[in-house]
Amino acid sequence: MKHNSRQPRNKDTTGFSERSQAYLQVHAHALFSSLGRLVRNTFTSVMTIIVMAITISLASGFYLLVANMQQLTAGIESSNQISLFLKSNVSDNAGNKLAAQLKQNQHIAKVVLISKERAMREFKAYSGFGDALDVLEVNPLPTVIQILPKDTLSELQAVENLMQELKQLPEVDFAQLDMQWVKRLQSMMQILQRGVLLLTILLGFAVLVITGNTIRLELQNRRDEVLVAKLVGATYSFIQRPFLYTGFWLGFLSGLVAWLLVTVILLILQNPIEELSALYDGAFALSYFRLIDIVGLLALSSLLSVMGAWIVLHFQLQQIKPR
Amino acid sequence: MLKFDHVSKRYPDAGDALLNVSFHLKQGEMAFLTGHSGAGKSTLLKIIAMMELCSRGSVLLDGQNLNKVTEKQIPYVRRKLGLIFQDNKLLYDRTIFDNVALPLIVSGYGYQEIKRRVRAALDKVGLLGKEKKYPLTLSGGEQQRVGIARAVINKPRLILADEPTGNLDPELSAEVMHLFEQFQKVGVTVLIASHDVDLLSQMGHRILTLDHGQLKAS
Numbered sequence: 055m056k057h058n059s060r061q062p063r064n065k066d067t068t069g070f071s072e073r074s075q076a077y078l079q080v081h082a083h084a085l086f087s088s089l090g091r092l093v094r095n096t097f098t099s100v101m102t103i104i105v106m107a108i109t110i111s112l113a114s115g116f117y118l119l120v121a122n123m124q125q126l127t128a129g130i131e132s133s134n135q136i137s138l139f140l141k142s143n144v145s146d147n148a149g150n151k152l153a154a155q156l157k158q159n160q161h162i163a164k165v166v167l168i169s170k171e172r173a174m175r176e177f178k179a180y181s182g183f184g185d186a187l188d189v190l191e192v193n194p195l196p197t198v199i200q201i202l203p204k205d206t207l208s209e210l211q212a213v214e215n216l217m218q219e220l221k222q223l224p225e226v227d228f229a230q231l232d233m234q235w236v237k238r239l240q241s242m243m244q245i246l247q248r249g250v251l252l253l254t255i256l257l258g259f260a261v262l263v264i265t266g267n268t269i270r271l272e273l274q275n276r277r278d279e280v281l282v283a284k285l286v287g288a289t290y291s292f293i294q295r296p297f298l299y300t301g302f303w304l305g306f307l308s309g310l311v312a313w314l315l316v317t318v319i320l321l322i323l324q325n326p327i328e329e330l331s332a333l334y335d336g337a338f339a340l341s342y343f344r345l346i347d348i349v350g351l352l353a354l355s356s357l358l359s360v361m362g363a364w365i366v367l368h369f370q371l372q373q374i375k376p377r
Numbered sequence: 378m379l380k381f382d383h384v385s386k387r388y389p390d391a392g393d394a395l396l397n398v399s400f401h402l403k404q405g406e407m408a409f410l411t412g413h414s415g416a417g418k419s420t421l422l423k424i425i426a427m428m429e430l431c432s433r434g435s436v437l438l439d440g441q442n443l444n445k446v447t448e449k450q451i452p453y454v455r456r457k458l459g460l461i462f463q464d465n466k467l468l469y470d471r472t473i474f475d476n477v478a479l480p481l482i483v484s485g486y487g488y489q490e491i492k493r494r495v496r497a498a499l500d501k502v503g504l505l506g507k508e509k510k511y512p513l514t515l516s517g518g519e520q521q522r523v524g525i526a527r528a529v530i531n532k533p534r535l536i537l538a539d540e541p542t543g544n545l546d547p548e549l550s551a552e553v554m555h556l557f558e559q560f561q562k563v564g565v566t567v568l569i570a571s572h573d574v575d576l577l578s579q580m581g582h583r584i585l586t587l588d589h590g591q592l593k594a595s
Contacts, residue, residue: 076487282466285426286527287456288483290449376428 081295088299092307099304102268106261106308110355111315113257114343116250118316122341123243136217138199141227146170149197152225156201161216164202170195196227258358261308265301265362272300273370281376294367298360305359309352313343378404378566379425379535384434386420386590394420395431396590402568404534407561409577410570412587418570421587422537425568426460427451439534456484459528459565461538465520467512473499473523474508480531498526502556518549525553529560536560538569542576550576 092099140149146169153167168176173195178187201220203213214231221229273280283293324340331338343351379402386395395417402408410418423429424436427443436443439457446454467476474495481491499505502522504515512520521541528536536557542550554569554576561567571577577584586593 072487072490073485076485079488080482080485278466279468282468283479283483284452285455285460285466286480286483287452287454287458287531289452292483376426377423 080292084296084299088296089303091296092300092303098268098271102264102304103308103311106264106304106355106359107311107315109257109260109264110308110312110351111319113250113254114312114347114351115316115319116253118320118341118343120243120247120250123246125341126338135232136201136203136213136220137230137232138201138220138223139227139230140197140199140225142194142196144197144225146197148225149199152223153199156199156220161204161212162201163204166200166202168198168200170197173198258354261305261355261358262362262365265304265359266366268304269297269301269363269366270370272297273366273374277374280371280374284374285376290371294364294371297367298363301360301363302356305356306352308359309355312355313348313351317342378402378406378439379568380437381421382435382437384424384431384436386417386424386429387432393590395424395587398434398587398590398592400585400592402535402566404566405561405564406583407558407567408569408583408585409580410568410585410587411572411574411577414572416587417590418572418587419539420590422539422568422570425535425537426458427454452483456480456531457534459531459533459536461521461524461528461536461541463540463543465512465524467520467523467527469512471511472508473504473510473512473515476512476523477526477530480527484531494530495526498530501529501559502526517544518552521545521549521553522556525556529565533565535566535568538567538571540571541569542571542573547576554580 140152144152149167149169153165156162157165170193174187174193177183177195203216217229217231220226280293320340320342327338327340381398381400384395384398385393387393398417398421410421412418420429424431424443425438427446430444438454441454443454468479477495477498478491481494486494495508496505499508502525504519504522504526507515507519512523515523521544525541528538538557541557542553545553550573557567557569558580
């Protein structure tokens with residue numbers, strides 16, 4: 055007889071299909087009985103799930119915030135255009151001539167002239183000052199020429215050299231490299247992203263510890279059961295299985311509640327954000343969790359929770375020995 | 378089937394619990410283990426059930442040296458045993474069915490097989506029809522028989538019982554002992570620790586007597 059055979063002893067009466075079926079039954083039983091146990095211990099389960107859900111919703115909420123901000127800055131990220139503000143005494147006509155001249159420059163891909171009138175129209179439309187600007191007798195806005203350098207000038211230094219060159223033109227009042235503030239915004243976004251990542255790691259660790267502690271208490275409550283199971287020949291993996299499933303359910307349900315929490319918060323914020331967005335150009339649409347985000351959120355929270363359970367079981371289960 | 382070869386067990390703070398114990402139980406043999414309290418009966422059973430390791434000597438169970446069994450193999454050794462305790466060690470929040478089925482569940486049997494065997498085992502101990510009850514609704518004697526049903530359901534090669542009649546009146550005790558005899562008759566080896574000398578001597582089986590950790594010649 056094989057001493058460490060994993061199969062039931064009477065192999066001749068138990069076929070392979072029955073054994074694999076039994077294996078699935080054991081898993082299904084552990085899956086649903088651990089859920090049933092959570093439901094029966096309603097108060098404890100709800101408390102744990104709320105704490106975990108708040109933790110997870112903080113992390114996922116910040117993630118969504120960054121995603122929304124990225125959407126806001128996405129349009130300008132690629133831009134490294136130069137704006138030339140012409141002197142106020144330069145007529146639109148002279149501006150047109152200059153623009154045509156600049157088009158010949160080998161480093162320039164695109165030239166757009168924004169006349170004083172067009173600048174005024176756009177400013178009226180987007181600034182929110184509207185009719186108030188009609189009071190002005192003279193249009194104070196300068197003619198602007200927007201220049202998009204060729205892609206060959208990928209280096210910031212080369213673009214800056216071009217800008218210095220353009221600055222010397224007699225018609226130009228001053229030149230501004232848009233890339234500089236884009237760069238500043240980008241680096242701010244990077245700090246924010248990194249901050250959110252660190253926060254997520256920290257909160258993920260919290261989820262791990264919360265599940266671990268819940269499982270530790272559960273293990274204490276079911277100490278007798280573990281002892282008897284060990285005495286009748288249960289393996290380590292058999293005993294830890296229901297606890298791991300408990301961890302899974304805690305993580306999964308917390309993830310679900312966290313998703314609902316964040317969605318409700320966004321729904322509450324939607325109106326004010328839309329109003330704010332309308333005051334600008336209205337191009338901003340609040341983005342919610344996509345399907346892939348939800349799947350990722352649930353997978354991550356379940357995984358962290360199972361890991362927390364696993365770590366605790368690894369250290370505590372061996373200490374429970376029949377004496 | 379079970380062979381103790383110069384086995385000693387020393388506890389760091391309590392001294393020798395077993396000293397130089399040697400005996401041999403053949404397949405299908407039934408024996409009683411007796412002695413004053415603290416003589417080492419429980420320690421001897423715990424060594425067989427792998428709840429303790431002996432300090433010296435060797436224990437052979439079904440040809441396997443228990444000193445060489447790794448932590449991972451312990452469950453598979455225990456599946457060959459049917460353990461019965463004075464305090465039953467039943468799970469009070471589970472039905473009789475679930476309690477008795479436990480050894481089969483942990484061994485990975487299918488539900489149909491489990492159902493069939495649980496009924497057979499409960500029938501054997503005279504508790505058929507009580508599957509859905511909870512242990513606390515049964516009498517002490519019935520609870521002990523649930524424990525016995527759980528111990529035999531895995532068709533063990535060796536039944537170990539630690540004071541199985543400790544909490545029972547003489548009539549129930551005799552009943553339980555006769556139950557063990559029935560298992561012995563179908564080839565199971567049975568070792569019962571008990572201090573109920575009157576009952577044991579009536580039954581006419583081999584008696585191993587421990588005295589301060591040493592086996593007295595019988």
